[in-house]
Amino acid sequence: xxxxxxxxxxxxxxxxxxxxxxxxxxxxxxxxxxxxxxxxxxxxxxxxxxxxxxxxxxxxxxxxxxxxxxxxxxxxxxxxxxxxxxxxxxxxxxxxxxxxxxxxxxxxxxxxxxxxxxxxxxxxxxxxxxxxxxxxxxxxxxxxxxxxxxxxxxxxxxxxxxxxxxxxxxxxxxxxxxxxxxxxxxxxxxxxxxxxxxxxxxxxxxxxxxxxxxxxxxxxxxxxxxxxxxxxxxxxxxxxxxxxxxxxxxxxxxxxxxxxxxxxxxxxxxxxxxxxxxxxxxxxxxxxxxxxxxxxxxxxxxx
Numbered sequence: 185x186x187x188x189x190x191x192x193x194x195x196x197x198x199x200x201x202x203x204x205x206x207x208x209x210x211x212x213x214x215x216x217x218x219x220x221x222x223x224x225x226x227x228x229x230x231x232x233x234x235x236x237x238x239x240x241x242x243x244x245x246x247x248x249x250x251x252x253x254x255x256x257x258x259x260x261x262x263x264x265x266x267x268x269x270x271x272x273x274x275x276x277x278x279x280x281x282x283x284x285x286x287x288x289x290x291x292x293x294x295x296x297x298x299x300x301x302x303x304x305x306x307x308x309x310x311x312x313x314x315x316x317x318x319x320x321x322x323x324x325x326x327x328x329x330x331x332x333x334x335x336x337x338x339x340x341x342x343x344x345x346x347x348x349x350x351x352x353x354x355x356x357x358x359x360x361x362x363x364x365x366x367x368x369x370x371x372x373x374x375x376x377x378x379x380x381x382x383x384x385x386x387x388x389x390x391x392x393x394x395x396x397x398x399x400x401x402x403x404x405x406x407x408x409x410x411x412x413x414x415x416x417x418x419x420x421x422x423x424x425x426x427x428x429x430x431x432x433x434x435x436x437x438x439x440x441x442x443x444x445x446x447x448x449x450x451x452x453x454x455x456x457x458x459x460x461x462x463x464x465x466x467x468x469x470x471x472x473x474x475x476x477x478x479x480x481x482x483x484x485x486x487x
Contacts, residue, residue: 185372185438186270186327190215193266195258195310197249197302198276200227203331203378206428207273212238214432219262219269221247223276241266249276250297255305259313268317268324271435274306275331275376281409282402283483284344290397292345299349300356303330307360311371318370326371327435330357334379334445337452340468342409342479361440374434378427379445408482 186192194211198204200222208218212235220235222228225246232244243265247254262269278298280291307328314326335343336350357375364371402410427444434442443449454466469476 186325186435189271191217192270193217193219193262193268194271194273195219195221195262195269195306196273196275197221197247197306198331200224200231202275203376203424203427203431204273204275205231206424207275207431208235209238210425210428210432211271212240215240216271217241217266219243219245219258219266221245221249221258221276223248249274249302249305250294252301252305255302255309259309262310263313268313268326269310270314270324270326272306272310272314272326272328273331273431274303274328276302277331277333280346280406281343281412282406283342286403286405287345295345296349299346300352303353303356306330307356311360311364314371315368318368322370324370327438328360328371328373329376329431329435329442330360330373331376331378332357334377334443334448334452336375336377338448338455338468339465342405342412342483357440372438374431374440374442376427376431376442377444379422379443379448405483408479412479 189211194208194216196204196208196218199208199218199220201224204220204222205227208220208231212218217240218235220228220232220242221244222231223246228244228246232242236242243261245258245261247258249255276298278295280287280295282291307330311328314324314328318324318326330353332353333346333350335347336352336354339347339351354375354377357373360373364373422444430442430444433439451468457463458465467473467476469479
C-alpha cells in the first residue's frame with residue numbers, strides 16, 4: 185500500500201478545481217511531484233502555479249479525458265518526465281440530468297465521454313506503466329483512485345445518463361481491483377463515491393465542447409434537474425478538502441470504497457434488498473414524500 189508520498193509522482197485529472205485541486209494541494213504538502221490535467225486552461229494554469237509554489241515539481245497539461253490520444257499523450261509525457269506514476273486519480277467528471285429518454289445523442293456522448301471513457305482511458309494508459317514499474321522494482325507502490333459517485337450505487341430519478349456512467353465506473357473499479365489482485369501485490373485501487381459536495385460539478389456545462397452542444401433549448405426535466413443539482417451541491421456540508429483527505433487516508437489503508445457520506449449507505453442497502461428480494465425498486469422519496477410529489481407535479485405540468 186502507498187504510505188509515503190515524498191518524492192513520489194501523482195497524476196490528477198480534473199485538477200483545476202474541486203476534488204482534484206484539493207488533493208493536489210494535500211499531496212504537494214506531502215512532497216509528491218504532480219502531473220495536473222484539466223480541460224480548463226485558466227484553472228489549470230492557476231493550479232499549476234499554486235502547486236509549484238509549494239515546492240514540488242509540476243507537469244501541467246491541458247487534456248480532454250474523453251479523447252484517447254490526449255490521455256495517451258499524457259501517459260507518455262508523465263513517463264518521460266517522472267517515470268511511472270505511483271498514484272493516478274481519474275477524477276475528471278461532468279454532471280447532467282433530465283428524464284432519461286430526453287437525453288440527446290450529444291448529451292450521451294458528452295457525459296459518457298468524460299465520466300466513463302475518461303476513467304477507462306486513464307486505467308488503460310497508466311495501469312500498465314505501474315505494473316511494469318513494480319516488476320522492475322519490488323519496492324514500487326502504486327494506487328489508482330477512480331471518481332464515481334453515490335449515483336454509482338443508487339439510481340435517483342431524473343439523473344439518467346449520469347447514473348449510467350457512475351454505475352459503470354463502480355463496475356470498472358471493482359473489476360480493476362480484482363484484476364490487480366491477480367497480477368500484482370504492489371498496485372491497488374479505490375473508488376471514490378461522493379454524495380453532494382460543493383465542487384462546481386453543477387456548472388459542468390461551461391466546459392461542454394462546442395461540437396457536443398445542443399442548439400435546442402433544454403427540456404423542462406433538464407431545467408429541473410439543473411436546479412435540483414445546484415441546490416444540492418452548493419448546500420453540501422462535507423467539503424472537497426475533507427474528501428481529499430479521505431482519499432489520502434484510503435490509499436494509506438488500502439481501502440477500496442471511499443464514501444463521503446456513509447450515512448447514505450442505508451439507501452444502498454435498500455436498493456440491494458430490492459434486488460435480493462426481487463421486489464420493485466423502492467420509492468427514492470419514501471422518507472420525504474413531499475419532495476417526490478413536487479418533482480412529479482413539476483414534470484407532469486411540463487408535459
